[in-house]
Amino acid sequence: MKNYAEVAPQKNIFLPMEAKIIKVKQATETERHFTLxxxxxxxxxxxxxxxxxxxxLGFGEIPIGFASSPTRENTFDIVVRTVGRVSKALNNLKEGDSLHVRGPLGHGFDLTQLRNNNILIVAGGIGLCPTRSLIQYIMDRRSEFKHFTLFYGARNPSQQMFHDELTAWRKAKKEEIEFHEIVDKSDPSWQGNVGVITELFKNTAITPDTKVIICGPPIMFRFVIAQLSKIGVPHQNIFVDLERRMKCGVGKCGHCQINDKYACxxxxxxxxxxxxxMEEAL
Ligand code: FES
Known part of the structure; x- marks a missing residue:
């Protein structure tokens, strides 16, 4: 296990910092998008x-991935899904209110490995939130990366998030971002793909040298990795985001332990x- 001080070089990771809510939007029925x-x-x-x-204060603390890129402004975004007491209280906050944050924590995407390569991001459901941080980073430093493909799967059209960006990605030239989306279940408003996210591989020509990032519900990983194996993408080119397992975020509670590793x-x-x-990894 690495010393957290090596990976989170801020002043004191146990000391929460106050952050103001600059903007808050209802992202879906159960998720709110905060700009802090x-x-x-x-x-x-x-x-x-x-x-x-x-x-x-008075409610507790939950781990959440950054949902914006450090290349953007002097603010940062998070998306909170209402699942328990803390997230429910956070999602009752409004613009101008304060909350507290500790971080940044853990290891993010290895940008050195990703630069100068073809990139595929496979984001399922709320997995689009942490990957949005990387998507924005790539779009802001586009010349540092080769072909960029994004797959986004949602349960149904009403579960899609970041509508302004979805619209921009749909309209963008393929040289900027090759965007493909799918929903598990359609509704009358939807005219796009319907099915599981691996269906999207049929529409693209992913090459074996592509660096692939996967983030989404656990069931998705296995199917996406099987598809990548058929294409011949080696396992060392595949990166998975396992933030769903965390609690304390600093290697103390053991909640996120995967064999001898701590996800946080x-x-x-x-x-x-x-x-x-590792048996419990995926
Ligand atoms: S969340 Fe990783 S040890 Fe607590």
Whole structure:
């Protein structure tokens, strides 16, 4: 296990910092999208894929991935899904209110490995939130990456998030971003693909040298990786984001333990080749 101090080089990771809610939007029926700024107006320095512990006095603390890129403004985004007491309280906050954050924590995407390569991001459901951080990063530094393909799967059209960006990605030239989307279940408003996310491989020509990032519900990983194996993408080119397992975020509670690794300190982003033989990884 790495020393958390090596991966989270901020002042004191146990000390929450106050952050103000600059903007809040209802992202879906159960998710709210917050734009935050540190109360001291300092810049939050982080890598795409890292996480934050977000807390509200009297309620508790939950780990959440950054949903925006460090290349954007002096603010940062998170998306909170209402699943328990803390997330419910956070999702009752409004613009101008404060909450507290600790971080950044953990290891994000290895940008050195990703640069100068073809990239495929496979995001399922709320997995689009942490990967949005990397998507924005790639779009802001487009010349540093080769062909960029994004697959996005949602349960149904009403579960889709970030509508402005979806519209922009749909309209974008393929040289900028090759965007493919699918929903499990259609509704009358939907005219796009319907089915499982692996259907999208039929529409693309992913090459074996592509670096692939996968984030989404656990069931999705197995099917996507099987598809990548058919194409011949080696396991060391596949990166998985396992942030769903966390609690304390600093290697103390053991909640996120995967064999001898801690998702919060060694991850949440792992190279698939490093964890594929671990029983509890996926
Ligand atoms: S969340 Fe990783 S040890 Fe607590």
């Amino acid at each position: 700024q540190l109360a001291d107006k300092g810049k939050m320095k982080f890598d795409p894929g890292q996480i934050l512990e977000v807390s509200l 300190v060694d991850g949440p982003v792992f190279c698939y080749a490093d964890i594929k033989d």
